[in-house]
Amino acid sequence: MDLAAATAGGRAAAEVGGDARGGAVAGGRAAGRGPVPRAALAESLEEVMREHGREALQYQWPEGYGPLREQVAAMLRERGVDVAQDELLITSGAQQALDLLARLLLRPGDALGIESPTYVAAIEVFGLQRPRMVPLARDEDGLDLAAVRALVRGAEKSLLYLAPAGHNPSGSSLSAEACESIVELSRAHDALVIEDDAYGRIQFEEPRRPLRSYPGAEERVILVGTFSKALTPGLRVGWIVAPPVVTAQLVLLKGIADLQTNTLGQMALSSYLERHHLDAHVARCLPRYRERRDAMLQSLAEHMPAEVRWTRPTCGFSVWVKLPEAQAADALLARAIEAGVAFEPGAAFFPIDAPRNYLRLSFSNQTPERIAEAVARLGKSLRAP
Amino acid sequence: MDLAAATAGGRAAAEVGGDARGGAVAGGRAAGRGPVPRAALAESLEEVMREHGREALQYQWPEGYGPLREQVAAMLRERGVDVAQDELLITSGAQQALDLLARLLLRPGDALGIESPTYVAAIEVFGLQRPRMVPLARDEDGLDLAAVRALVRGAEKSLLYLAPAGHNPSGSSLSAEACESIVELSRAHDALVIEDDAYGRIQFEEPRRPLRSYPGAEERVILVGTFSKALTPGLRVGWIVAPPVVTAQLVLLKGIADLQTNTLGQMALSSYLERHHLDAHVARCLPRYRERRDAMLQSLAEHMPAEVRWTRPTCGFSVWVKLPEAQAADALLARAIEAGVAFEPGAAFFPIDAPRNYLRLSFSNQTPERIAEAVARLGKSLRAP
Numbered sequence: 001m002d003l004a005a006a007t008a009g010g011r012a013a014a015e016v017g018g019d020a021r022g023g024a025v026a027g028g029r030a031a032g033r034g035p036v037p038r039a040a041l042a043e044s045l046e047e048v049m050r051e052h053g054r055e056a057l058q059y060q061w062p063e064g065y066g067p068l069r070e071q072v073a074a075m076l077r078e079r080g081v082d083v084a085q086d087e088l089l090i091t092s093g094a095q096q097a098l099d100l101l102a103r104l105l106l107r108p109g110d111a112l113g114i115e116s117p118t119y120v121a122a123i124e125v126f127g128l129q130r131p132r133m134v135p136l137a138r139d140e141d142g143l144d145l146a147a148v149r150a151l152v153r154g155a156e157k158s159l160l161y162l163a164p165a166g167h168n169p170s171g172s173s174l175s176a177e178a179c180e181s182i183v184e185l186s187r188a189h190d191a192l193v194i195e196d197d198a199y200g201r202i203q204f205e206e207p208r209r210p211l212r213s214y215p216g217a218e219e220r221v222i223l224v225g226t227f228s229k230a231l232t233p234g235l236r237v238g239w240i241v242a243p244p245v246v247t248a249q250l251v252l253l254k255g256i257a258d259l260q261t262n263t264l265g266q267m268a269l270s271s272y273l274e275r276h277h278l279d280a281h282v283a284r285c286l287p288r289y290r291e292r293r294d295a296m297l298q299s300l301a302e303h304m305p306a307e308v309r310w311t312r313p314t315c316g317f318s319v320w321v322k323l324p325e326a327q328a329a330d331a332l333l334a335r336a337i338e339a340g341v342a343f344e345p346g347a348a349f350f351p352i353d354a355p356r357n358y359l360r361l362s363f364s365n366q367t368p369e370r371i372a373e374a375v376a377r378l379g380k381s382l383r384a385p
Numbered sequence: 386m387d388l389a390a391a392t393a394g395g396r397a398a399a400e401v402g403g404d405a406r407g408g409a410v411a412g413g414r415a416a417g418r419g420p421v422p423r424a425a426l427a428e429s430l431e432e433v434m435r436e437h438g439r440e441a442l443q444y445q446w447p448e449g450y451g452p453l454r455e456q457v458a459a460m461l462r463e464r465g466v467d468v469a470q471d472e473l474l475i476t477s478g479a480q481q482a483l484d485l486l487a488r489l490l491l492r493p494g495d496a497l498g499i500e501s502p503t504y505v506a507a508i509e510v511f512g513l514q515r516p517r518m519v520p521l522a523r524d525e526d527g528l529d530l531a532a533v534r535a536l537v538r539g540a541e542k543s544l545l546y547l548a549p550a551g552h553n554p555s556g557s558s559l560s561a562e563a564c565e566s567i568v569e570l571s572r573a574h575d576a577l578v579i580e581d582d583a584y585g586r587i588q589f590e591e592p593r594r595p596l597r598s599y600p601g602a603e604e605r606v607i608l609v610g611t612f613s614k615a616l617t618p619g620l621r622v623g624w625i626v627a628p629p630v631v632t633a634q635l636v637l638l639k640g641i642a643d644l645q646t647n648t649l650g651q652m653a654l655s656s657y658l659e660r661h662h663l664d665a666h667v668a669r670c671l672p673r674y675r676e677r678r679d680a681m682l683q684s685l686a687e688h689m690p691a692e693v694r695w696t697r698p699t700c701g702f703s704v705w706v707k708l709p710e711a712q713a714a715d716a717l718l719a720r721a722i723e724a725g726v727a728f729e730p731g732a733a734f735f736p737i738d739a740p741r742n743y744l745r746l747s748f749s750n751q752t753p754e755r756i757a758e759a760v761a762r763l764g765k766s767l768r769a770p
Contacts, residue, residue, distance in 0.1 A: 036442045042434040045649075049427040057421045092477055092621075096643040097537045103513075124641045128488075234442035234648035236477075247710035258481040262647045263619035264430075 035285040036232045037276070044271035049263065055266045062255035064090025064239075065266040071273045072225070072239050075083045078279070079200070080213030081223065086244045089251055092261045094226035094238040098125045098161075100253050101194055101222060101240065103221045105159055106131050113160035115143065117320070117349035117358070119168045119196065122161055133351040136160070140172045140311045140320075145181055152189035157286065159192050165208040166199030169349050169360040170322040171313020173208045182211065186220040193221045198238075199316040201282050204290050208315070212241065216265045219243055227269060229317070230282050235265030289317070295368035296361060296375060303379030312360075317364035320346070323357040327382070333382040341374045391459075419669040421617045422661070429656035433649065441649045447640035449475025449624075450651035456658045457624050458609070463664070464585070465598030466608065471629045474636055477646045479583045479611035479623040483510045483546075485638050486579055486607060486625065490544055491516050498536045498545035500528065502705070502734035502743070504553045504581065507546055518736040521545070525557045525696045530566055537574035544577050550593040554705040554734050554745040556698020558593045567596065571605040578606045583623075584701040586615045586667050589675050593700070597626065605627055612654060614702070615667050620650035674702070680753035681746060681760060688764030695746075702749035705731070708742040712767070715741065720766040726759045754756030 063069070069090060075084040091097040098121075106112060106129035114126065116135035126133070131181025134151050137144040143162070152158050162182070164174040174182075188194050195211045212221040216286070226238035238260050240250060296319055300310050309322040323329060331344035336343065361378075363371055433441050448454070454475060458468040476482040483506075491497060491514035499511065501520035511518070519536050522529040528547070537543050547567070549559040560565075571578050580596045599608040611623035625635060627699025681704055685695050694707040708714060714730035721728065743758070746763075748756055 036439070038434070038438040038442060041442060042431075042438060045430055045434060046427075049423070049430060053423040053427060054421070055619075056425060057426060057617040059618050090645070092643045095641075099642050121641060122642070128641065160631040220599050232442040233444050234440075235644065236645070256480075256506060256513065257484050258477045258621065258643075259506070260621070262477070262621040265647050266648065 005314070034325045035281075035288060036256045037272075037281055040276055041232060041268065041272055045264070045268045048267045048271050052267060056267045058263060060260045060263045060266065062089075063251045064088075064258050064261060064286070065263065065270060066077075067239075068266045068270040068273070069239075071270060075273075075278060076210075076223070076225070076241065078208075081241065082213075082218065083241050084244070087241050087247050089247055089254060090261050091238045091240060091254065091267060092258060093233070093236040094196065094224050094235075095121055095125065096257070096261075097224040097226075097238050097240045098122055098194070098196070100250050100257065101127075101224070102126050102129050103257075103342055104246070104249055104253055105192065105194075111151060111155045111158050113158060113162075113191075114351045115149060115162055115167065116351055117169055118351065119163065119198075120344075120348045122196065122338060123348070123351050126161065131159075131367070135351050136162075138167060138170065142172075142174055142178055143182075145178060145185075148182065148186055151288050152185050152191040153188075155191075157190055157192075159194065160186070161194045161196065162211070163196040164211040165195075165197055165316040166202060168196075168199060168316055169318050169344075169346070170262045170311050171316040171318055171320065172311065173203070173315055174211075175350065178213050179209075179211050183214045183217045183220065187216055191220065191295055193217075195221050195223045197223050197225045198229055200318065201224065201278070202286070202289065204286065204293065205314045208226070223245065230274075230285075231269075235262070235269060237261055237265050237269055289364060292363040292366065292371060293319070295371045296363045299372045299375035303376045305379070305382060308382070318360045318362045321359045321361060323359070323382070325355070325357050328356040329359040331360070332378075332381060335384055336378055337379050339377040341377045341381065343378070416659050420666075420673060421586065421619075422666055423658075425661055426617060426653065426657055428458055429660070430649075431685075433652045433656050437652060440441065441652045443648060445645045445648045445651065446612075447645050448636045449473075449646060450648065450655060452565070453622075453651045453655040453658075455623075456655060460658075460663060461595075461608070461610070461626065464592075465594045466553070467603065468626050469629070472626050472632050474625045474627075474632055474639060475646050475651060476623045476625060476639065477484070477643060478613060478618070478621040479609050480506055480510065481621075481642070481646075482609040482611075482623050482625045483507055483579070484513075485635050485642065487511050487514050487640075489631070489634055489638055490579075492578065496536060496540045496543050498533060498543060498547075499736045500547055500552065501736055502554055502731065503546070503736065504548065504583075505729075507581065507731045508733070510735050511546065516544075520736050520738070521547075523552060523555065525555050527557075527559055527563055528567075529576075530563060531568065533570055537570050537576040540574075540576075542575055542577075544579065545571070546579045546581065547596070548581040548584070549596040550580075551587060551700040553581075553584060553701055554703050554729075554731070555696050556590070556701040556703055556705065557696065558700055559596075561599075562594050564594075564599050568599045568602045568605065572601055576605065578602075580606050580608045582608050582610045583614055585610065586663070587674065587702065588700045589671065589678065589749045590699045607631065615663055615670075616654075616657075620647070620654060622646055622654055674749060676753055677748040677751065677756055678704070680756045681748040684757045684760035688761045690764070692768060693767070703745050705746045706744050706746060708744070708767070710740070710742050713741040714744040717744070717766060720769055721763055724762045724766050726762045726766065728763070 108130040110131045112131040113134045115138035136147045212223040223241040307324045311320045344360040347354035459467050493515040495516045496517040498519045500523035521532045597608040608626040692709045695706045728743040732739040
């Protein structure tokens, strides 16, 4: 894990790309910076402290604050996922959800099917368990289902980590047919799928249903979600939906790992959801993200050399860019930082055999004007000797 | 790990003992319920949302919010612990601190010296790494230093988990001489000590310095602390102070485990500490805790059969009770719950070879009157056939 490099990139003054968070695993989630409903959340916090201050500052159950668990379940039901209360656990963000799942489900040497490329910090957190990583090629056009088939057929039990309804870094979702095939394969071969739905609500075209909403998925698909992308990352609240027998073990592990997710954040989110619909907030944000995406796509078309390729995201916060094979993104980053532009070099997004000629550009946290200027500078850096 | 039993006990309607938190690991920390400064914390939250709302709802660095790290370091300096910024990491409570340390420092089969009895959830979190647990007898009178000596002499590298300045469940602290011996042994034999200082500020007699404040300790002693006992547990903020090389690895692991501790909670605590001194708050709380402790000690003297023994806590939130050997605490619990009283059976506090005739009574979260009534009922349950 080249954490030092990621840190350096993440901490550089960023014109485009670079997470608001940064830090050692900065290459991971694109920043949630943007339209966080500050006033509404401040009001919710005030209401919680006024009406339930004693409870909000005390310990809670490891599985999470009851009313919030019901609200998250209701939100998921609206997206076609049927969730019973004993299937849901609140976590300290989606990252902890992945950590708990990795610790519960992976032993050293176990096969883990993992999209390539994928979310950087997923590679890191699964990597701690020293599994055998089996890369499953994923791009804008979909997932290599033949590789999935070969994996689940070849192993007695296998685990897959996928982002069907909002893939980071490509900004794409899988088709309904692909989702059906994955569920079918997981059922036929006793495989478990961890579905990362962090970006599941950030959809610029028709809304995508989570993989777990597909018929037969509830026994094989474990869904991981978070408030970080759709609402705010600063409260660190996410969730896992899993079969009850898995959830029961996760609750024990969660209690041992950090007792519980912070009470105040859970109660503030619950209070917010009582008075606001998350979809309504997302619907207000999407035009702004779409405008930023479009600004980035247009600037790329204007400023990139002819041999550079990039995705056209239908979801999420970033564009995935492919340089000619001879060009190394980390060398480009050094030149770009001199020009005041930062991005995430793509190598860290590959679980193994990382090519060096990819990079991720985030568009969520900058104005269209700044994005256009940054991409223009990036184009110049690319052409520089 | 008999988690089911702990859960059942923790969730029962508790007259005395029983954590506010409860849940799977309820047997662990005694409840912080009591004098949480709600109004002051509500004010801090309001101030943070008003002045720094954008930052408070966003990502932060894995190592924690800078100003809070400086404030925690300053608080520790007042207790004689010299802390550099690269030695301090903010965690999601002391429990996560123990989890990160266990994951970084323990491999299956490694020797872990652990007090017996000790904090339940420490046994659980270290147990996940499957070490060889070496019990070090600990009671009101101190720690079995001969056992410590044998351990550190016999292993090339060894790890110890101790609560020198506030032991749960006995409510006792080690003498200065014992602390000096431990530091000396750890230096002579290349041992690392994890110091659990969660109750370090809850002292009813002369204040105790952390082990890490003793000369020569900074290279061998890793201190774990938290706001949960002295201020509030609901924000889930704790810390680790470790040598810089260990801290650097912990920061990477923290980023992988859950990215960071919730931003809002960290900033609210920082705002609180800008305007209030934690010691002043603790000083206001101590008379209340002392009164509750004294009520419990007096009721025990009045209502316990002659052959029952208990500690006289000088710190912390609980009294540790020893029944005659033939009496099992879990059987007593069943009868006590019928009488409306709950407590923590002591078996879970022992890392191995658990005797069944111990129990822990918490006094932090009930009035003296309720404590007296509960202990009276407990005495009746003990005498019942």
